[in-house]
Amino acid sequence: MLIASWNVNSIAVRLPHVLNYLKESKVDHLGLQELKTTDDKFPYTEFSEAGYSCLIKGEKTYNGVALVSQKETSCRLVADVLPGAPEPLQSRLIDVLLPEAKLRILNLYVPNGSQVDSDKYEYKLKWFDALLTYVDKAQESGEHLLIMGDFNIAPEDKDVHDPAQWEGQVLVSERERQCFQRLLSLGFTDSFRHLHEEGGVFSWWDYRQMAFRRNMGLRIDHILLSKSLLPFLKRAWIDKSPRKLEKPSDHAPVLVELDL
C-alpha cells in the first residue's frame, strides 16, 4: 500500500499535476492540503474519472484538506473537525477509516503560525494541543493509526537548510518542536526519519530567491506511524520531481510504502 501527503497550494491550479502524479506513482491514498476551495467547487468528477474517490473538507480562500483514495477501497469519514480547536474554525483535519485494513488515516494541515509572538503562533500551539487530545483518544480504538500532512514544523536542525538563519523562527521554534515531540511520545514514529539518518532532505522550498534550485528548504511534511504500523513500513521518501515542473506547488509529496 502506497500512501502520500502533498500540500498542493490550490487544487484548482494544481489539478493537472495531481492527476498526473496519481497516474505515474500509483498511490493508493493521497492526502492533500491547502485546497483553497469550497467543497462544491472541488473537482470530484476529474478524480472519479481517474479512478479515485475523495473525502474532503474545504473552505473559501484558505486551508482545506482531502483524502483521495482508489475507488476499490472502502473509506468511512470519521471526522472533519478538530474538537477543541481554537476560533475561528478552519478546515485543517480529515480523519478517515479504512475498515478492511483496520487503518485510520489522519490528514492534517497544521497552522503555519506566521511569526513567533503573533496571534497566529498562539493559534498554532492551541490547535496542536487540541490535536494531541484528539490523537490520544483516537488511539483507544485499537486500529492502526497513520498521521500525515503539512505539520509546518521542522523537527530537528538537520531538517533545516540553514539552522543558524532559522534559529527561533516559526516552523523551527522550540515550542513548536515540543509539540511535535509530544505527538511522537504518544507512540508515533516519523517514518522518514526512522529509515534515513541524513539531513538536508526537504519537503518545502520557498517560491522566492530560487530556493528550490539552491536546496534552501525545510522538512515540514511528515507521515507518522503508530507502533502497530511500524513493522509494516517498507519505504519512506520525499519525491522532489513534481517540485521541478512548471507552476509547481512549493511542497513536494512525502510517501510511505506499507506492507499492508
Add this chain to the structure above:
DNA sequence: ATGGTAGGCCCCCTA
C-alpha cells in the same frame, strides 16, 4: 530591516 513569489480575491491577506 526588508524583500523576494504564488494563490485567491474583491485591491490585501496568507503562506
